[in-house]
Amino acid sequence: MTEPLIFELSSPTRTTNYIDDGDVPARDVADLLPADALREGLELPEVTEPELVRHFTRLSQFNYSVDTGFYPLGSCTMKYNPKVHEDVASLDGLARVHPLQPEATVQGALQLMFELQEYLAEISGLHAVSLQPAAGAHGELTGVLMARAYHRHRGEDQRRIVLVPDSAHGTNPATASMAGCRVVNVKSNARGGVDLDDLRALAGAETATLMLTIPNTLGLFDENILEISDIVHHAGALLYCDGANMNAMLGQVKLGDLGCDIMHLNLHKTFSTPHGGGGPGAGPVAAAAPLAPFLPRPLAASRSTTGTVAYYLDYDRPLSIGQVRSFYGNFGVMVRAYAYIRSLGPDGLRQVSENAVLNANYLMRRLKDVYDLPYDRGCMHEFVLSGRRQKAAGVRTLDIAKRLLDYGFHPPTIYFPLIVDEALMIEPTETETRDTLDSFARALIEIAKEVVDKPELVKTAPHSTPVGRLDEVTAARHPILRWSGASERRKG
Amino acid sequence: MPEVRQQLKYTKEHEWVRPTDDTAVVGISDYAQEQLGDVVFVELPAGGTEVTQFETFGTIESVKAASDLYSPVSGTVVEVNAALKDRPELLNQSPYDEGWLVKVKLKDRRELDVLLSPTEYDTLIGSLE
Known part of the structure; x- marks a missing residue:
């Protein structure tokens, strides 16, 4: 019942080429490329078009997806994404804009980005949001780089230790290493939360931030979040929240109210945009007011002159860690998240x-x-x-x-x-x-x-x-x- | 029951160390290999690398998970078990002998005093079962 490889289906001279020779004279590839760029004996598969189509269709039918069945993959939030988002994202006015178009011609797109930033700030209870990071782990990296920049700006460049509970997402320690920090693990207590004594012992003058996955990978909300926040801030460090599991808390609690300084959100988990290979993704970062100047630039912004509102990209952010993604992030993903938030509303x-x-x-x-x-x-x-x-x-x-x-x-x-x-x-x-x-x-x-x-x-x-x-x-x-x-x- | 070999010192992270005169051989315990399951890849430091007690010096990957390796002692890596590159299964088959990881030139022998004795380590893994 297994499907052979396309190479195994191959037979010399079979082809899928139904197109006539063009009216441009053919040139030998050897005349066009240097000798060291040419290779003999490439075994490319040779199949007819029906064989090709059937092969890949059969493979696709072996696939399992959330559109074919239940997908309870913990930590991944494989929920069903409404198809209407795809319609919205493929509207010409959104799908066919160019990142270098003059601002005056893309006011709708900029308004959408601006409002999405505002919504995510409201949901997280934080001051400002960057939509640039292209994935959750990218958002984490952005957040830790912001924490480093914040401490450096305050003359505390020695803060390079990132505390990571043993119930955190596996990306957290990897992120901290990528950002040039040293990772120190914090133990869990018997109820699956952060061990406060261990945290107290570890938080100090070299701590940059605690990266707290909340709810954690046990699916538990840390009951001691306020005390955790106090311990971390008392040590002069920041509280980073991994908000990848925000679908557990939407509209119930704002992490900013609980002392969170920086958090990232995974639009592909919480806000119903495509996952992984179906991506690209987006991992926006939200920051409390003292951290907001360090967010990547540009941010979408608005100005009001003589009663009309205009949207623009604000590059005038001198303390920003800079750009973390080409242009402004994955816009098509933002459209889907925006559609999700607007169609559900606060109650939804x-x-x-x-x-x-x-x-x-x-x-x-x-x-x-x-x-x-x-x-x-x-x-x-x-x-x-x-x-x-x-x-x-x-x-x-x-x-x-x-x-x-x-x-x-x-x-x-x-x-x-x-x-x-x-x-x-x-x-x-x-x-x-x-x-x-x-x-x-x-x-x-x-x-x-x-x-x-x-x-x-x-x-x-x-x-x-x-x-x-x-x-x-x-x-x-x-x-x-x-x-x-x-x-x-x-x-x- | 996993074997806890005598004459070795252990860490809470399940590494063992066998000190000789001024060097020490480092590996992972039988309990560790059993918990990890089939090991498929080990990333070790190059010879000459400085390692620090209780800090990571490599990565071990099994079909279940990728885990950090923590050095039981500080010092300089003088030899790496090259056989593991092609036969990571040695870590499962022979964690205390053929599956050793690195040899380290000890910086401070007193560091050995804070490690667990075989009896203490046996108690530790008993409490984890």
Whole structure:
């Protein structure tokens, strides 16, 4: 049932070229390029157009996406994105503007950027927003560079340590390293929050910032956020909040009110824009008033003269860390986020977080008797189960995840966060019905029974997918990255 | 039960160190390799690199996760286990012998005193099980 490689379908002289020769005289490529740029013996696949179309269509049908099924991948917020956003983003007036057009001819686009900045500032409870960063981790890097610039400006360039709780997003320590800082881990307490004594001991005159993922990767809102904020600020450091999980808090709490100085938002998670390969993404950064001068430039701004409002790009920001992305960021993504915020409104956005939290708690209660729940308290948008009971029976979390494929579900995130043994990190998101949650819960409960009754079935899963269990270890240790099977080409 | 080898010193981050005269061999414990699962890649410092006690000196990647390696001692790397480049599985098969990571010329032998004894390390991993 597997699909051959396009190279294996190839047969010499087959072609997809239906276009007539042009009326421009053909030149030999060897006359046009220097000898060292020419290569002989390139094995490009030769197939007919129907073979080509069928091959790639079949591959696309093997794909699993949120448009085909439930996708509870913890920490990733794989929610359904309304299709109307795509219509809006492809409107000519938005899709066909050029970044170098005179400002007077792109007032609508600038107004959209300006208003989106204002909305995100309102939602985060912070003073100003830059839309430039092109992804969440890019937003983090921007934020940490701003923190460095802020301390340097105040004559405290020695503040180069970034504190990162062990329940943070994995990108946080990577970001801090990229920004030239040293990472120091902060422990979690027994309730899954930041260990305050550890934080007190670590925060000091060399601390640049604490990077707090909130809610954290256990799906827990840190109850001690105000005290955390006090400890960090008392040490002269800043509180950076990783707002990637903002879909748990929309309209419920403004992190700026709780002492957050800088935060980033992931438009592709919270504000319903495409993920990953379907991107590009956007990771806007919001800053409290003292940090706002350090935001990347330009920001979209407005001025009012004789009663009419005009929008422009403000480059006059002398303390700015500079530009972090070509032009102004990924505009098409901003359009979708703007459409999402405007179509839902304040009540709708509040409903988003309520549903995200309700769905996660519902699923958590349905599963907590069958799988271990190391941090047993009300969760936010996601929760983390442990497969240690199943591991004791000889079946690992990886096997359970693979078996879920046979039930038609995308598996949750596994083995993360690292502080939970055999972790299953489940984020249902706010866009799922109770029926979907129930059928997913039934599948996981059924698999837990199979672990006891038919362990081999689980350990050798998946059984119903185009390919079975892949040898991930050999694939990682001895990867074969290039097809070289000319002699093995499929016959007939 | 994972093996805790005698005559070694351990860190809370599950590295071991075997000191000789003025050098020490560094690796990861049996418990660590068991928790990581199949190791697929190890990134180690080049010979001559300075390492600092309890700070990261490399990365270890398994099918589950990428993790930092923390140096149990300060000093200069004098030898790196080249076999791991092609056979990272040695870390799973033989964490205390063939799967060693680096040899370090010790800067200060007194640093060894703050490391865990085999008994203390055994108690630590017992509490994690």
